[in-house]
Each structure stands twice: as structure tokens, then as C-alpha cells.
Amino acid sequence: MSSSRFSRRNFAKTAGTLAGGSLLSQTVGCKQPAVSQPKAALQAGGAADYTLTIAVKPVELAPNRIVSTTTYNSQFPGPLLRFKEGKQVTIDINNQTDTPEQLHWHGQFLSTDVDGAAEEGTPFIPAHGSRRITFVPRPSGYRFYHTHVHAGPNLYAGQYTGQVGPVYIEPKNNPGNYDREVFLTLKEFEPTYSRGGDMAMNFLSSVTTVKELKDSGENAMNASLAKGMPHGFEVGYGSFTINGRMLGSGERIQVKQGERVLFHVLNGSATEIRSLALPGHAFTVVAMDGNPIPKPVTMPGLWLGTAERVSAIVEMNHPGIWIMGDMADDDRQHGMGTVVEYAGQKGEPQWIAPKPFQWNYTQFGNSGAAVPEPDQVFEMTFAKQNAAAEGFNRWTINGVAFAEDHMQPMFRLKQGKRYRLRMRNASDDIHPIHLHRHSFELTRVAGQPTSGVIKDVVMVGGYQEMEIDFVADDPGLTLFHCHQQLHMDFGFMALFEYV
Numbered sequence: 001m002s003s004s005r006f007s008r009r010n011f012a013k014t015a016g017t018l019a020g021g022s023l024l025s026q027t028v029g030c031k032q033p034a035v036s037q038p039k040a041a042l043q044a045g046g047a048a049d050y051t052l053t054i055a056v057k058p059v060e061l062a063p064n065r066i067v068s069t070t071t072y073n074s075q076f077p078g079p080l081l082r083f084k085e086g087k088q089v090t091i092d093i094n095n096q097t098d099t100p101e102q103l104h105w106h107g108q109f110l111s112t113d114v115d116g117a118a119e120e121g122t123p124f125i126p127a128h129g130s131r132r133i134t135f136v137p138r139p140s141g142y143r144f145y146h147t148h149v150h151a152g153p154n155l156y157a158g159q160y161t162g163q164v165g166p167v168y169i170e171p172k173n174n175p176g177n178y179d180r181e182v183f184l185t186l187k188e189f190e191p192t193y194s195r196g197g198d199m200a201m202n203f204l205s206s207v208t209t210v211k212e213l214k215d216s217g218e219n220a221m222n223a224s225l226a227k228g229m230p231h232g233f234e235v236g237y238g239s240f241t242i243n244g245r246m247l248g249s250g251e252r253i254q255v256k257q258g259e260r261v262l263f264h265v266l267n268g269s270a271t272e273i274r275s276l277a278l279p280g281h282a283f284t285v286v287a288m289d290g291n292p293i294p295k296p297v298t299m300p301g302l303w304l305g306t307a308e309r310v311s312a313i314v315e316m317n318h319p320g321i322w323i324m325g326d327m328a329d330d331d332r333q334h335g336m337g338t339v340v341e342y343a344g345q346k347g348e349p350q351w352i353a354p355k356p357f358q359w360n361y362t363q364f365g366n367s368g369a370a371v372p373e374p375d376q377v378f379e380m381t382f383a384k385q386n387a388a389a390e391g392f393n394r395w396t397i398n399g400v401a402f403a404e405d406h407m408q409p410m411f412r413l414k415q416g417k418r419y420r421l422r423m424r425n426a427s428d429d430i431h432p433i434h435l436h437r438h439s440f441e442l443t444r445v446a447g448q449p450t451s452g453v454i455k456d457v458v459m460v461g462g463y464q465e466m467e468i469d470f471v472a473d474d475p476g477l478t479l480f481h482c483h484q485q486l487h488m489d490f491g492f493m494a495l496f497e498y499v
């Protein structure tokens with residue numbers, strides 16, 4: 001859309017009501033649905049509870065910085081949807097784009113008909129068409145919705161676009177030991193190809209890498225480079241945002257001394273691992289991927305792999321005007337931050353880097369606690385074939401790259417059984433691994449036993465091992481994949497089937 005057709009003032013008004021700190025006013029004590037159903041949409045079968053419209057729209061990341069991207073309801077992030085656990089919802093999804101879409105309800109236990117993954121059999125929302133879906137939201141907690149199409153080399157498709165929005169499923173009993181909630185969606189825009197990045201890798205569990213995995217990964221890489229192959233493509237970004245606004249452009253988060261603010265943080269990136277810190281403040285993590293952890297744990301900052309969520313309480317006890325932002329200086333300086341302003345304080349927002357710290361999932365679990373023995377263990381080895389797919393890295397699970405002509409289920413489940421995935425990463429990349437339609441319990445992280453941390457995405461460190469357990473309690477095809485878009489699109493997927 002050209003700017004001449006678009007009133008700048010109206011645009012700012014629209015963006016202002018939908019993005020940035022104003023999410024606060026939408027969410028604090030708000031009993032209204034985040035999306036209202038226009039009367040005009042009444043039709044046979046009655047009105048839907050929510051309508052989501054997928055369309056390419058301008059998004060104002062900062063003054064004079066407007067990008068065109070695919071959005072939900074013309075905004076980024078998509079509207080916060082507040083469901084009630086167990087209360088059925090009907091949603092109309094309209095697709096105004098030229099390509100079929102999938103809308104995935106990440107972290108929920110839904111049937112394959114509505115989960116939002118073509119690989120499981122969910123019907124597409126046709127180009128310039130619509131689809132009405134009905135489901136019972138569960139489990140309670142912080143979930144999200146996002147597109148689930150194969151982007152491949154197309155940086156205008158899949159999660160490279162703005163198709164990401166938060167979901168909060170109200171539990172039947174809300175503990176509510178906080179003054180208010182703030183939802184933050186971290187997301188980059190303006191993707192471009194590069195040949196290798198500088199992503200932080202050493203924050204994750206420092207516990208041993210596995211020599212055998214390292215040798216295998218390094219040998220494969222060296223052999224590829226010796227043949228004259230360049231490194232496979234990676235993706236970098238031109239702009240970085242929180243709730244769709246670059247640092248300095250969003251509404252400030254206004255706080256008062258002594259307040260306890262519950263931050264619900266979502267990494268909505270297609271490919272990046274993100275971090276978040278607030279100078280002089282600590283984050284008391286209470287939930288991961290929307291699921292309460294065994295006991296709250298206080299950390300100097302947060303790390304989130306693609307699609308991970310962290311809910312953490314910050315006690316506002318250090319008055320000032322602060323930048324809450326990514327610990328990567330370059331990304332923060334290109335927008336990955338927002339400003340927290342104490343009432344009555346003046347001056348420029350300040351950033352102070354926290355001391356480096358480790359993010360080890362076992363810190364959030366029960367140490368040494370016994371977990372039930374699984375009925376079966378699935379061994380999985382993840383490997384990279386450098387630049388093997390027309391310049392992109394190809395990814396394999398147990399030697400097999402998932403592809404359109406290679407989609408047969410790799411693993412078989414029996415309903416009611418407990419399974420353990422023993423994941424071995426023979427690459428130096430960190431993989432945010434996601435299981436659809438189920439959640440899993442972390443049982444061993446880089447050699448350390450743990451229990452009680454229930455997630456739907458987990459980062460498996462370079463050359464490390466991880467074990468996760470889940471109960472097969474939701475029959476139907478179930479997709480397992482790395483949530484890094486470049487990895488999932490180039491082979492890093494597998495299907496589980498119930499037999």
C-alpha cells in the first residue's frame with residue numbers, strides 16, 4: 001500500500017491501539033474479548049467468537065520506518081486472544097492473501113483437523129478464502145498462534161512475516177500473585193540472506209558436549225568445506241522489535257516503585273534465539289511455555305529459543321528510566337528493546353549489561369527427582385548436511401530429511417504409553433525442538449537429570465544430548481520439528497503416528 005493512500009495520522013492511531021505498551025490497557029483487568037465480532041459477519045451457523053484476517057499490511061516499526069508484511073487483523077503482533085480453559089471457541093479465519101495458509105495453535109492439545117499443520121492433515125485456509133474452526137482451548141497458560149507454512153527460500157512467507165500473536169488461556173484457578181501483566185512479543189523484520197551469523201551460543205548449559213557428536217559434526221563440516229562448499233545460507237534482519245516497535249518508538253512501560261509486574265515474553269522470531277534483561281532488576285521465572293515450574297527461580301535475565309515463552313515477575317524496586325532489551329548490543333541498538341519508566345523519573349533511558357549467566361533448564365526443575373520409566377525410548381540424532389540443498393543446509397533426523405515426497409511417519413505411538421525422546425545433536429547449532437499437540441517433561445539436560453519442567457519447545461545445545469518424556473494421550477498424526485524456520489523447511493521434521 002502506498003503511503004499516499006494511507007493517512008499517517010490514522011495509521012499511527014491504529015498502530016497505537018494495537019502495539020506497544022498499550023497492550024497493557026487491553027489486558028489489565030479486561031473482561032472483553034480481544035477481538036470483537038462485527039455484526040456484519042453474522043451468518044448461517046451463527047457468529048464466530050473471534051475473527052482473524054490474514055492480509056498483507058503496512059506495519060509501522062518506528063517513525064518513517066514502515067514495512068509491508070503479512071499480518072493478523074492488520075496489526076503486529078496479532079491480537080491477544082484470551083480464552084477460558086475448557087470453554088469452546090469458534091474462530092473464523094479469513095485469508096486475503098494469494099497463497100494458502102495454515103494457522104497453528106502452538107502449545108495446545110487440539111485435533112489434527114484444527115491444529116494447523118498440513119503435515120498432520122489440517123486443511124489449508126485457501127487463498128482468498130476462509131475457514132471456520134471450533135475447538136476447546138487447553139491447557140491453561142501462555143500459548144500463541146502463528147503461520148505454519150513451508151517458506152523454503154521465500155523470506156516473504158512463513159514466520160518471516162508478521163503472522164504471530166499471543167494467546168492466554170485463563171486457568172480455572174488464577175494464583176495471581178502480581179499487580180498486572182504485560183505481554184511482550186520479540187520479533188525481527190526485514191530478513192535477508194547471509195552466510196553465517198554471530199548468534200550467542202555459550203549461554204546454554206555449560207555441561208559437557210559429547211565428543212562423539214562433536215567429532216561427527218566437525219568431520220562432516222570439514223569434508224564439505226574441503227570440497228569447496230561455502231557455509232549454508234543463514235538469515236539476518238534489518239530491524240528488531242518488541243510488540244512491533246523498535247526501541248525508542250514504542251509506548252513506554254510505566255511502572256511504580258514496589259509494583260510486581262508479570263511479564264509474558266514470547267520469542268516470535270522465525271530463526272533467532274533472543275535474550276532479555278532489565279538493568280538493576282531480576283526476573284523471577286514462574287512459568288515456561290505457559291506451564292508453572294516447580295518453584296519460582298530468580299534470574300538476572302531471560303533466554304528464549306524460537307517459539308519459547310517465559311513468564312516472569314519483576315519487582316519494580318530500582319527507580320529510573322531503563323532499557324529492557326536484548327543482551328546482544330547490535331540487535332538492541334537496531335531496535336530489540338523497550339523502555340521501562342518509573343513514575344516521576346526523568347532523563348534518557350539507560351542500559352547496563354548484566355553479568356553473563358548460564359541458562360540451564362535444570363535450574364528450573366527438581367534436581368535428582370526420579371521420573372517414571374518410559375514404556376519406550378526413541379533415539380534421535382540430528383545432523384546437518386552443509387549447503388547440501390541448493391546452498392541451504394539440509395537437516396536430518398536419523399539420517400532422513402523430511403520432504404514433501406518423504407513424509408511417512410518415522411515413529412509409532414500407542415495411546416496411554418509414556419515415551420522418552422533421547423535427542424542427540426550432532427551439529428554445532430542450537431535447535432529449539434517443538435512437539436505438536438502434546439507437552440513434554442524435561443528429564444535429562446546435557447547429562448543432568450531433572451523433572452517437573454513441562455514445555456512444548458526446548459533448546460538442544462550444540463553437540464549436546466537431551467531427554468524429554470511425554471505421554472501419548474492425544475491420538476492423531478503429531479508433528480515434531482525444529483522451530484528454526486530454515487531448519488524445519490529443509491528437512492528437520494518428523495511425524496509420530498498412533499497405531
Ligand SMILES: [Cu+2]
Binds near residue numbers: 429482
Ligand atoms: Cu534447528
